[in-house]
Amino acid sequence: MDARMAWRRIKRDYGPYLPLSPYLFVVLFPFYWMVITAFKRDRDLYNLETAPFWFKEPPTLDHVRLLLEGTLFLKWLQNSLMIGVLVVIITLLLALPAAYALARMRFPGAQPLSTAMFLSYLIPSTLLFIPLSQVVRGLGFIDSVWALVIVYPSFTLPFCTWLLMGFVRTVPKEIEESAQIDGCTRFQAFRMIIIPVIVPGIITAGIFAFTLTYQEFIYALTFISASANKTISYGVTSDLVRGDVYYWGSLMSGALIGAVPVAIVYAFSLDHFIHGLTAGALK
Amino acid sequence: MPELTTKEVNRMTKISRRKFLGTAAGATAVSAFPHVWIRPAWAQTKEVRILAWTHFVPAYDKWYDSFAEQWSTKTGIKVTIDHIPHLQIPAKIAAEVATQSGHDIVQLVGTGTEKWSNALLDVQDAADRIGKKYGGFTPLADNYCKVAADGHYHSIPDFFIDFPGLYRKDLWTEVGYPNGPDTWEDLHKGGMKLKAKGFPIGIGLAHHDDSRASWRAIMWSYGGSEVAKDGKTITYNSKEVREALKFNKALYKDCMTPEVLAWDDASNNRLLASGRGSWIHNPISAYRTIEGSNKELADKIYVSLSPKGPVTRRSFANCRAYGVTKFSKNADGAKAFLEALADSYRDAAKASTGYNMPFLKNYAKPPFPIISEDPKLKPLEQDAEYHFTTGYPGPLTPAADEVYQQFVMVDALAQFATDKMDLEQTVKWAEEKIKAIYAKFV
Numbered sequence: 001m002d003a004r005m006a007w008r009r010i011k012r013d014y015g016p017y018l019p020l021s022p023y024l025f026v027v028l029f030p031f032y033w034m035v036i037t038a039f040k041r042d043r044d045l046y047n048l049e050t051a052p053f054w055f056k057e058p059p060t061l062d063h064v065r066l067l068l069e070g071t072l073f074l075k076w077l078q079n080s081l082m083i084g085v086l087v088v089i090i091t092l093l094l095a096l097p098a099a100y101a102l103a104r105m106r107f108p109g110a111q112p113l114s115t116a117m118f119l120s121y122l123i124p125s126t127l128l129f130i131p132l133s134q135v136v137r138g139l140g141f142i143d144s145v146w147a148l149v150i151v152y153p154s155f156t157l158p159f160c161t162w163l164l165m166g167f168v169r170t171v172p173k174e175i176e177e178s179a180q181i182d183g184c185t186r187f188q189a190f191r192m193i194i195i196p197v198i199v200p201g202i203i204t205a206g207i208f209a210f211t212l213t214y215q216e217f218i219y220a221l222t223f224i225s226a227s228a229n230k231t232i233s234y235g236v237t238s239d240l241v242r243g244d245v246y247y248w249g250s251l252m253s254g255a256l257i258g259a260v261p262v263a264i265v266y267a268f269s270l271d272h273f274i275h276g277l278t279a280g281a282l283k
Numbered sequence: 284m285p286e287l288t289t290k291e292v293n294r295m296t297k298i299s300r301r302k303f304l305g306t307a308a309g310a311t312a313v314s315a316f317p318h319v320w321i322r323p324a325w326a327q328t329k330e331v332r333i334l335a336w337t338h339f340v341p342a343y344d345k346w347y348d349s350f351a352e353q354w355s356t357k358t359g360i361k362v363t364i365d366h367i368p369h370l371q372i373p374a375k376i377a378a379e380v381a382t383q384s385g386h387d388i389v390q391l392v393g394t395g396t397e398k399w400s401n402a403l404l405d406v407q408d409a410a411d412r413i414g415k416k417y418g419g420f421t422p423l424a425d426n427y428c429k430v431a432a433d434g435h436y437h438s439i440p441d442f443f444i445d446f447p448g449l450y451r452k453d454l455w456t457e458v459g460y461p462n463g464p465d466t467w468e469d470l471h472k473g474g475m476k477l478k479a480k481g482f483p484i485g486i487g488l489a490h491h492d493d494s495r496a497s498w499r500a501i502m503w504s505y506g507g508s509e510v511a512k513d514g515k516t517i518t519y520n521s522k523e524v525r526e527a528l529k530f531n532k533a534l535y536k537d538c539m540t541p542e543v544l545a546w547d548d549a550s551n552n553r554l555l556a557s558g559r560g561s562w563i564h565n566p567i568s569a570y571r572t573i574e575g576s577n578k579e580l581a582d583k584i585y586v587s588l589s590p591k592g593p594v595t596r597r598s599f600a601n602c603r604a605y606g607v608t609k610f611s612k613n614a615d616g617a618k619a620f621l622e623a624l625a626d627s628y629r630d631a632a633k634a635s636t637g638y639n640m641p642f643l644k645n646y647a648k649p650p651f652p653i654i655s656e657d658p659k660l661k662p663l664e665q666d667a668e669y670h671f672t673t674g675y676p677g678p679l680t681p682a683a684d685e686v687y688q689q690f691v692m693v694d695a696l697a698q699f700a701t702d703k704m705d706l707e708q709t710v711k712w713a714e715e716k717i718k719a720i721y722a723k724f725v
Contacts, residue, residue, distance in 0.1 A: 042576035046556040070341070129374070130381040137382040222378040225334065225365035225386070238367045243339030243444075244493070244548035244565070245572050 031259075037252040038063055045248060063249025067240075072227050073254060076235035079145050081261055083231060084210045086149045091156040091209040092202060098157075099164035100190055104176075114165060121158035128154070129222045136223055147223035148231065152216065156209040163208065167201030168194060200272040207269060211262055232258045330361040331616045334376070334386040336369040336603070339568045339638065346634030354623050360616045369393070376402075379608070387611035388621065391604045393492065394673055394684040396438040400430040403437045403606035409618040410436035413625045418644035421667055427602040427642075431514070431678055438604035439621040442631070442639035445666040446496055446598045448587040449555060449570055450562045454482050463562070463587035467501055467530060470562065470590050474538030482561035484538045485554040487546035488700065494546070494693045496599035497564040501534075502527040502692070503675060504592025509686060509717055514677030517721060520714045523594070525706060528699055535700040544697060555584065564589065566601075567660065571636055588662050589669070600640070600670035640666050682724040691716045 032053075037045060039059035050056040067073050101107075102114045132151055133142075141147040171194055179189040195202070220234035230238065236254035240247040333351075338344050344366055351362035367375060369392040376395070379385030380402040389399075396403065410428070414420050420428075424440035448470075450463035454477055464470035474484040487494040502508065507523035510516065518524075535543070543550075552569040554560035558580055563569060567586060574581040589598035605624075607617045624631070625643065629652050632639045637653035637660055647667040654660045674683030686692070695713035698704040704712060 042556075046553060046558075046577070048557045048559055130378055133378040133382045137384050142382070142384060218374070221367070221371050221374060225332075225367070225375075226363070227365070238337060238371070241368050242337045242341065243369065243568055244552055245339045245568055246549045 034252045064253045067250040067253045071239045076232045080232040084213045087152045087213045088206045088209045095160040098161045103165045103168040117158045118162045125218045143225050152213045160205040167198040203269045203272045332386045333364045333388040335390045337366040343635040383610045387617040400437045405435045407435040424642035438606040440642035441603045443600040443602045444566045452585045453583045454561045467590045477561040484562040485551040488543045489546045491547045500598040503597035506594035510677045512676045514680045532700045596669045600672045682721045685720045
């Protein structure tokens with residue numbers, strides 16, 4: 001009887017997690033691999049005679065040391081964060097009014113324009129980097145982090161505008177109209193009614209813009225040369241892949257430390273994802 | 284009114300997050316602004332900016348940077364070297380050529396002089412000065428740096444990366460080859476036995492540099508080639524190429540595992556480092572890395588010449604040269620720097636731990652720095668004699684480069700080796716591809 005009760009309790013408490021476990025394995029395994037490789041000695045890493053999923057030899061901090069002392073990793077991290085924050089600000093400042101206009105205002109060509117905007121997101125950066133490099137050069141930003149600050153919105157803006165359009169459309173028009181009846185101008189209604197209601201959307205767009213920027217490689221490679229101006233995704237691969245020699249431990253350490261800011265951003269915004277989108281509007 | 288109060292309360296509760304994010308963003312922007320906005324000093328001073336690969340030996344880059352610093356002190360010309368991975372250099376050069384701005388000197392990795400010749404200065408004068416001092420350049424250097432249109436050097440040769448054999452002496456001794464395989468046939472015979480013992484050999488058969496280098500080495504050693512000496516006549520459809528293809532298929536099936544079909548440049552290094560590989564075709568970088576991480580295993584690894592074929596011994600040279608860009612604001616300074624670099628070849632070779640192989644005839648004779656002092660590496664003294672590059676026996680034309688970049692030969696062999704095509708289909712398929720590429724450049 002006790003065994004049956006215990007089994008029931010296990011089923012009740014842990015059963016719901018069962019369907020989740022394959023997903024967790026797929027999502028978490030790369031992080032697990034990253035962590036153990038970051039601290040594994042090279043000889044241990046290449047040893048095929050032992051189980052690759054744990055340490056045979058004692059862990060080492062050599063790879064982290066090489067990353068922090070042998071490269072400009074902290075500078076790259078600082079550059080990536082700064083560029084990410086600035087791009088998010090620029091993206092939101094431009095995408096919010098654009099999304100509102102495309103979603104709410106009736107003007108000729110609004111629909112094709114919004115489709116075209118989204119399609120522009122689908123053009124790969126490998127095709128755009130050469131024409132964009134002429135723009136960057138024209139602005140005098142070659143080999144400066146400002147090059148990335150102005151170029152990255154070219155792919156964050158279309159996506160975020162499209163995303164925010166969806167959020168704006170879900171806000172009942174009546175709320176906005178009520179505000180206008182109460183004396184608000186359209187801009188005031190946008191600022192005081194729409195924006196507070198779509199905060200989860202704004203945060204989602206911000207996070208997408210940040211992560212897209214943070215992981216970008218080809219533009220950073222094209223527009224940046226000096227080591228001190230590199231971003232984390234470019235710097236780590238440029239300094240830790242030498243010819244046919246990959247510094248796996250340090251590469252994984254870089255990826256691990258680099259993932260922390262993104263994790264923090266997500267952690268800060270998690271509750272907004274959980275909140276119902278229109279909950280505030282219906283109150 | 285109570286609704287308004289609730290909203291206000293909500294806003295009050297959100298203010299800390301907003302304040303946090305706003306403050307963080309503001310602080311980042313404010314702290315970063317002066318740092319990134321100030322233009323670098325090179326804008327105002329005489330400078331030579333160099334785009335170079337990240338050398339596989341970190342100590343070489345340190346030597347290179349300090350050499351540049353010393354030269355800078357002597358000449359008053361500031362030198363900035365930007366190191367990036369070799370695979371990313373072509374994209375970088377493409378962007379700089381499109382904008383007609385960027386580095387004064389660009390390193391051409393594997394190929395490039397012909398391809399970028401319109402954007403590179405004729406540097407024959409500097410090449411002549413260097414050649415005069417050191418007995419002239421080797422034919423390989425001519426092949427890599429001369430542009431067919433005017434017969435002039437449009438880049439200054441720096442060094443080439445060789446492809447010798449790296450073998451496990453303990454294992455090859457067991458199968459009767461204590462000095463490693465000297466011919467491709469030896470490699471096949473010994474490799475079969477070693478694979479059976481669980482120690483396969485490894486040559487990549489995928490889209491990466493080493494694959495297109497190693498399989499060309501075999502084809503040339505069998506007397507085959509993609510193109511004739513004139514650089515125009517396609518010679519792939521030949522008895523020699525067929526023989527090479529048949530041998531390659533046997534080598535793949537008998538001595539390797541299918542994992543080579545998914546390899547990258549680092550994979551054969553990993554095979555050797557794992558202790559499971561018995562032979563790889565690779566520069567000494569694989570050996571040097573193991574030396575640093577597993578001394579016991581490194582002691583068992585020896586270096587031999589790239590194997591000989593039934594016709595001759597040929598191997599592939601992955602070349603490095605420097606072009607001076609037409610948009611350089613300091614072309615004379617750039618040439619002077621490259622001349623000084625050529626003067627310091629022996630120091631450079633030493634810093635590279637014997638990796639950088641010479642292009643200048645006087646440097647291509649023993650004693651070599653590092654190589655001649657280490658009995659294990661001594662076979663590399665002969666490398667300059669039998670290493671050739673893309674397009675051999677013809678010049679490295681843009682067409683030859685495109686065949687190389689499109690992995691035509693690797694794809695042909697992969698399809699044949701994995702039984703997707705028979706021999707005649709393979710030859711026909713590759714010949715058509717090569718002809719179509721060459722036709723574009725007529």
